[in-house]
Amino acid sequence: METFSQVLAFPMYAATAWLVWILTLQAGTNGLAAALAGLVLIGFAAWFHQKTRLAKVLWQRLGTIGALVVVGFALTLAQIPNNTTNTVANNPSQNSLINWQPYTLVRLTELRQARKPVFVNFSAAWCVSCLVNEQVALNQPDTIAAFKSKGVTLLKADWTNRNPEITKALESFGRSGVPLYVLYPATNSDKPIILPQSLSVSEVVNTLQRI
Numbered sequence: 001m002e003t004f005s006q007v008l009a010f011p012m013y014a015a016t017a018w019l020v021w022i023l024t025l026q027a028g029t030n031g032l033a034a035a036l037a038g039l040v041l042i043g044f045a046a047w048f049h050q051k052t053r054l055a056k057v058l059w060q061r062l063g064t065i066g067a068l069v070v071v072g073f074a075l076t077l078a079q080i081p082n083n084t085t086n087t088v089a090n091n092p093s094q095n096s097l098i099n100w101q102p103y104t105l106v107r108l109t110e111l112r113q114a115r116k117p118v119f120v121n122f123s124a125a126w127c128v129s130c131l132v133n134e135q136v137a138l139n140q141p142d143t144i145a146a147f148k149s150k151g152v153t154l155l156k157a158d159w160t161n162r163n164p165e166i167t168k169a170l171e172s173f174g175r176s177g178v179p180l181y182v183l184y185p186a187t188n189s190d191k192p193i194i195l196p197q198s199l200s201v202s203e204v205v206n207t208l209q210r211i
Contacts, residue, residue, distance in 0.1 A: 022126040097139045098147075103157035105165060108184075111153050115186045117211055119147065122157040122170060122180035129197065130179040137199035146205045152183075185211040 020036070101107065103120055111118045121138070123130040137143060147154060157166045159178050170180060173194065181195035195207055 097144060098154055100154050100156035103155040103166065103169075105169070108155060111155075112184060112188055115188070117150055117152045117186045118155060118184040119152050120155045120157055120169075120180075120182045120184070122159060122166065122175075122178045122182070124159040124178050126160065127178050133179060133181075133197075133199040137201050137204055140201050142201050143204050146208045150208050150211060152208065183207055183211065 016039075100121065103122075108118060108120070121134075123134070125131075157163075157169060159166045159170070170176065170178070173180060173182065173192075179197050181197075181199065183193040183195065185193070190211075193207055193210065196203060
């Protein structure tokens with residue numbers, strides 16, 4: 001039983017590593033440094049409390065107080081300023097076979113007024129289903145070829161840091177989060193086509209054939 005409980009700790013370590021990665025995307029290197037320092041301090045607090053747990057009453061109290069002080073200090077590290085430059089938004093084609101353009105309402109309006117079909121990928125770096133869809137459906141040769149054959153401009157609405165403009169766009173489709181995939185036909189009279197949240201190559205290609 002003890003071995004089983006120890007094995008279960010490793011998924012928690014993996015989850016912690018993933019959350020630290022997400023924090024780096026959202027808060028930059030300052031946020032990463034604060035998170036790592038906080039984890040070290042919390043680890044020290046847990047160790048210190050454990051070492052004094054079986055000591056005399058006075059040392060138990062000192063250990064508890066000391067641990068709480070260290071944890072409190074660790075929490076204050078969350079106030080370190082954000083120094084991120086929103087790398088994902090500035091480089092939307094990173095780790096992708098598709099040359100995504102950053103989404104803005106102005107850019108979308110320009111393309112629609114020029115009667116060009118547009119595909120908008122509302123996504124976020126911390127959204128697991130978004131990343132899966134990009135790998136299994138969007139970044140595939142057949143999908144890319146279909147986009148090119150239809151002359152579709154590809155916009156990526158990166159919601160990693162909760163952009164207000166993107167939030168408003170999501171709300172206009174009755175959504176409170178990502179993923180969301182919207183295909184705008186070339187003619188403004190046609191309504192936007194909303195694709196499923198779980199994509200496949202055939203789903204995307206068949207939808208493109210409708211425009």
